[in-house]
Amino acid sequence: APGSVLPVNGLRILPEVADALAAGRPVVALESTIIAHGLPRPDNLRIAREIEGRVRAAGAVPATIAVVHGRPSIGLDAETLEFVAGSREVLKAGIRDLAPVAARGGHAATTVGATAHLAYQAGIRVFATGGLGGVHRQARDSWDESADLVALTGCGLTVVCSGVKSILDVGATLERLESLNVTVLGFGTHAFPGFYLADSGHRLEWRVDTADEVADVVRAHEALGLGRSAVVVANPVPRGDQMDPGLHDRVLERALAALADSGVRGKAVTPFLLEFFHRETRGASLAANIALILGNADLAARIARALTIT
Amino acid sequence: APGSVLPVNGLRILPEVADALAAGRPVVALESTIIAHGLPRPDNLRIAREIEGRVRAAGAVPATIAVVHGRPSIGLDAETLEFVAGSREVLKAGIRDLAPVAARGGHAATTVGATAHLAYQAGIRVFATGGLGGVHRQARDSWDESADLVALTGCGLTVVCSGVKSILDVGATLERLESLNVTVLGFGTHAFPGFYLADSGHRLEWRVDTADEVADVVRAHEALGLGRSAVVVANPVPRGDQMDPGLHDRVLERALAALADSGVRGKAVTPFLLEFFHRETRGASLAANIALILGNADLAARIARALTIT
Amino acid sequence: APGSVLPVNGLRILPEVADALAAGRPVVALESTIIAHGLPRPDNLRIAREIEGRVRAAGAVPATIAVVHGRPSIGLDAETLEFVAGSREVLKAGIRDLAPVAARGGHAATTVGATAHLAYQAGIRVFATGGLGGVHRQARDSWDESADLVALTGCGLTVVCSGVKSILDVGATLERLESLNVTVLGFGTHAFPGFYLADSGHRLEWRVDTADEVADVVRAHEALGLGRSAVVVANPVPRGDQMDPGLHDRVLERALAALADSGVRGKAVTPFLLEFFHRETRGASLAANIALILGNADLAARIARALTIT
Numbered sequence: 001a002p003g004s005v006l007p008v009n010g011l012r013i014l015p016e017v018a019d020a021l022a023a024g025r026p027v028v029a030l031e032s033t034i035i036a037h038g039l040p041r042p043d044n045l046r047i048a049r050e051i052e053g054r055v056r057a058a059g060a061v062p063a064t065i066a067v068v069h070g071r072p073s074i075g076l077d078a079e080t081l082e083f084v085a086g087s088r089e090v091l092k093a094g095i096r097d098l099a100p101v102a103a104r105g106g107h108a109a110t111t112v113g114a115t116a117h118l119a120y121q122a123g124i125r126v127f128a129t130g131g132l133g134g135v136h137r138q139a140r141d142s143w144d145e146s147a148d149l150v151a152l153t154g155c156g157l158t159v160v161c162s163g164v165k166s167i168l169d170v171g172a173t174l175e176r177l178e179s180l181n182v183t184v185l186g187f188g189t190h191a192f193p194g195f196y197l198a199d200s201g202h203r204l205e206w207r208v209d210t211a212d213e214v215a216d217v218v219r220a221h222e223a224l225g226l227g228r229s230a231v232v233v234a235n236p237v238p239r240g241d242q243m244d245p246g247l248h249d250r251v252l253e254r255a256l257a258a259l260a261d262s263g264v265r266g267k268a269v270t271p272f273l274l275e276f277f278h279r280e281t282r283g284a285s286l287a288a289n290i291a292l293i294l295g296n297a298d299l300a301a302r303i304a305r306a307l308t309i310t
Numbered sequence: 311a312p313g314s315v316l317p318v319n320g321l322r323i324l325p326e327v328a329d330a331l332a333a334g335r336p337v338v339a340l341e342s343t344i345i346a347h348g349l350p351r352p353d354n355l356r357i358a359r360e361i362e363g364r365v366r367a368a369g370a371v372p373a374t375i376a377v378v379h380g381r382p383s384i385g386l387d388a389e390t391l392e393f394v395a396g397s398r399e400v401l402k403a404g405i406r407d408l409a410p411v412a413a414r415g416g417h418a419a420t421t422v423g424a425t426a427h428l429a430y431q432a433g434i435r436v437f438a439t440g441g442l443g444g445v446h447r448q449a450r451d452s453w454d455e456s457a458d459l460v461a462l463t464g465c466g467l468t469v470v471c472s473g474v475k476s477i478l479d480v481g482a483t484l485e486r487l488e489s490l491n492v493t494v495l496g497f498g499t500h501a502f503p504g505f506y507l508a509d510s511g512h513r514l515e516w517r518v519d520t521a522d523e524v525a526d527v528v529r530a531h532e533a534l535g536l537g538r539s540a541v542v543v544a545n546p547v548p549r550g551d552q553m554d555p556g557l558h559d560r561v562l563e564r565a566l567a568a569l570a571d572s573g574v575r576g577k578a579v580t581p582f583l584l585e586f587f588h589r590e591t592r593g594a595s596l597a598a599n600i601a602l603i604l605g606n607a608d609l610a611a612r613i614a615r616a617l618t619i620t
Numbered sequence: 621a622p623g624s625v626l627p628v629n630g631l632r633i634l635p636e637v638a639d640a641l642a643a644g645r646p647v648v649a650l651e652s653t654i655i656a657h658g659l660p661r662p663d664n665l666r667i668a669r670e671i672e673g674r675v676r677a678a679g680a681v682p683a684t685i686a687v688v689h690g691r692p693s694i695g696l697d698a699e700t701l702e703f704v705a706g707s708r709e710v711l712k713a714g715i716r717d718l719a720p721v722a723a724r725g726g727h728a729a730t731t732v733g734a735t736a737h738l739a740y741q742a743g744i745r746v747f748a749t750g751g752l753g754g755v756h757r758q759a760r761d762s763w764d765e766s767a768d769l770v771a772l773t774g775c776g777l778t779v780v781c782s783g784v785k786s787i788l789d790v791g792a793t794l795e796r797l798e799s800l801n802v803t804v805l806g807f808g809t810h811a812f813p814g815f816y817l818a819d820s821g822h823r824l825e826w827r828v829d830t831a832d833e834v835a836d837v838v839r840a841h842e843a844l845g846l847g848r849s850a851v852v853v854a855n856p857v858p859r860g861d862q863m864d865p866g867l868h869d870r871v872l873e874r875a876l877a878a879l880a881d882s883g884v885r886g887k888a889v890t891p892f893l894l895e896f897f898h899r900e901t902r903g904a905s906l907a908a909n910i911a912l913i914l915g916n917a918d919l920a921a922r923i924a925r926a927l928t929i930t
């Protein structure tokens with residue numbers, strides 16, 4: 001029946017997604033934090049649909065992930081997507097929040113880490129997002145490092161992103177990924193992307209140029225007994241869609257100052273800074289954000305397709 | 311025969327505990343470091359028995375864990391408990407010390423991490439302790455972070471504690487727990503407990519109010535494929551039993567200064583500071599310490615019972 | 621046929637090694653980074669052969685590990701060893717580089733972490749190297765910590781080394797090993813070795829004095845459910861072969877200054893500093909380096925033999 005669901009080890013999997021997984025057809029996981037907490041309303045719902053459409057256009061089935069009425073849901077029907085985009089009751093859940101939210105029957109958008117975990121549990125092999133969490137600039141004192149990083153060591157899928165948000169300590173984040181033995185591939189570049197900017201100023205050792213090349217690395221990764229750990233594909237925002245670098249740097253400086261003044265902490269930091277950027281750049285950061293996530297959705301779908309060829 | 315034991319994959323399990331585990335009856339693991347190195351003698355033996363008694367009174371079987379004559383022992387008979395409380399030959403073993411102690415036939419009290427590991431190996435689902443180890447205040451320079459934290463990521467049981475000892479950097483410890491994706495639930499509170507004090511000044515996102523609620527979260531945790539990682543239940547010392555906060559802060563400041571002067575390092579740090587507190591507060595910290603561990607034993611037993619209901 | 625290989629889950633295993641593993645005879649893994657990037661040419665080839673010879677002389681089969689033509693190779697025939705020692709095309713691969721190198725059919729010497737991973741996948745139980753990677757001296761700011769450390773938590777073999785290179789922050793590295801629950805045993809000493817020096821100035825809790833004693837600890841480690849994590853055996857360079865401590869400290873200071881001036885970063889740091897030492901000590905550091913790796917090869921072979929006795 002339409003809207004019905006298939007329970008698989010605690011997960012609610014949308015029939016279209018379950019069918020694709022059963023048949024070995026390409027599926028791309030998408031996170032919901034960007035929808036519920038990363039983009040301004042009401043545009044967020046339209047953009048969420050556009051992201052899913054981009055996955056479809058590239059030949060894969062989108063599976064947006066969120067917790068709804070306590071059920072981790074792999075793929076959202078139209079009504080549920082609307083609910084996640086519109087409700088004020090939708091929390092933000094990392095991996096460690098999944099069980100409390102589920103136990104009380106709550107709703108939550110999922111972070112990169114939580115989405116990766118649930119997608120991996122569901123058997124999805126590719127995940128598209130905007131930017132990874134990372135080491136915060138004050139982490140020397142605060143110890144604030146995103147749970148996404150350790151999460152990547154236990155979720156064996158390919159994560160397509162545009163680097164980490166520039167509000168973080170990018171260099172320290174790259175070092176942590178190295179310490180955690182997480183493979184990072186630059187897509188079409190040796191420059192680690194800077195989220196709103198194509199180049200963060202940090203170099204990557206490994207460059208790949210096609211989805212097939214990514215699939216080859218993923219297959220080698222699994223054959224080598226590394227399949228419990230993620231492969232990160234760092235895909236820059238198209239040059240034409242990036243923010244003006246000078247504007248970016250000026251706004252970033254002011255955003256960090258505003259953050260320090262605000263007393264905002266923990267999970268509220270990233271939404272605060274994204275909103276500051278959106279407001280102060282009069283939408284230029286938002287345009288870049290949308291362009292990069294659409295690009296990542298497209299690339300993820302192509303990688304998912306390449307992985308279905310054996 | 312009385313005192314006989316059942317060997318299970320290298321572990322010596324007391325028959326009463328083995329029977330309870332086989333029958334699916336509630337069992338609570340208890341650590342021995344508090345007995346051998348955390349409480350003054352000869353009171354420690356009496357208190358150890360009181361802790362076990364509190365578990366029994368709440369309807370569960372206590373399993374105090376230690377390494378005796380090289381054998382990791384899950385549940386100690388009366389004579390062995392007396393030995394652990396009284397002998398000067400009982401070392402302090404973290405996870406990484408278990409094999410060396412076992413190989414040479416030595417004796418050791420087990421830390422939170424080592425107790426959690428052995429309890430998990432034995433199939434015990436709930437563990438009561440005083441306070442977790444954590445990030446030390448000088449960790450920016452020394453890199454000194456308790457092995458308990460990473461241990462929690464590989465031991466899938468429920469750990470009931472009263473926060474972390476206030477001699478640590480509590481905020482950094484909470485951040486590390488977040489980075490490691492460890493779920494932390496406040497019991498009856500959104501305030502993270504401060505060991506001797508009910509409130510450390512740090513907030514928790516998740517509050518639960520009953521043992522049944524904890525059990526619901528644990529079942530969701532396992533259903534979501536997170537069962538290899540611990541769930542921490544942070545249970546404050548009863549308000550009436552906490553130390554006077556002003557006294558606490560004054561003694562803490564002096565204790566840290568004394569530690570810096572003493573040159574004491576590594577595993578000896580926590581016993582040094584606990585003893586300083588006991589001495590300088592004329593027993594007020596000891597009273598709080600006993601009250602909190604008894605409270606945790608009681609709550610752990612109630613959670614273990616709630617988990618047996620399916 | 622001579623030079624033929626046996627494919628085992630993506631690995632190419634030299635027949636002599638495969639036969640020994642199948643028959644339960646002792647095998648010692650050896651890393652190739654020291655050959656390709658750690659020792660000056662053309663001495664490196666001779667020394668690589670000497671290391672293998674030392675393993676054989678002590679009764680075990682050597683398995684030098686590298687990636688050749690994209691295939692992770694466990695044991696190298698004479699021709700391949702010569703290629704790894706002589707080619708300029710041989711990269712340096714940590715665990716996260718294995719899949720990219722394999723996917724493009726490249727060549728790479730393997731770091732401690734990558735060698736440990738591949739050896740563990742192949743079923744080898746003992747590995748001899750020079751020094752572990754660790755926490756860098758600037759890690760407070762740079763977050764630069766070797767991927768070897770976390771790698772040890774997922775590779776359940778015995779790693780024989782002479783501590784960590786003195787260019788690192790040795791104390792912080794030991795703390796990190798403790799936080800990660802990695803067992804460290806001093807061989808014949810309670811002093812943690814200082815690579816070129818027998819004593820780094822840091823104490824170890826556990827001392828063992830024979831290969832049989834190490835094997836007892838390893839068997840206890842496995843019986844206790846800790847078999848996914850490595851046991852580190854820290855074996856000092858023989859006192860007679862160590863560098864003059866005064867010379868060591870003077871050169872170290874200058875080497876660190878030269879590093880800061882050079883702008884060298886990442887994977888190139890260790891080769892830069894080793895070469896600086898070799899040049900400035902007129903070979904004294906090289907002599908110590910060779911002596912310690914030969915000693916470790918010998919001890920590893922004796923441990924591998926002790927482990928075959930059940």
Ligand SMILES: [Mn+2]
Pocket residue numbers: 144145146147266267488
């Ligand atoms: Mn954070």
Ligand SMILES: [Mn+2]
Pocket residue numbers: 454455456457576577798
């Ligand atoms: Mn410590």
Ligand SMILES: [Mn+2]
Pocket residue numbers: 178764765766767886887
């Ligand atoms: Mn590094």
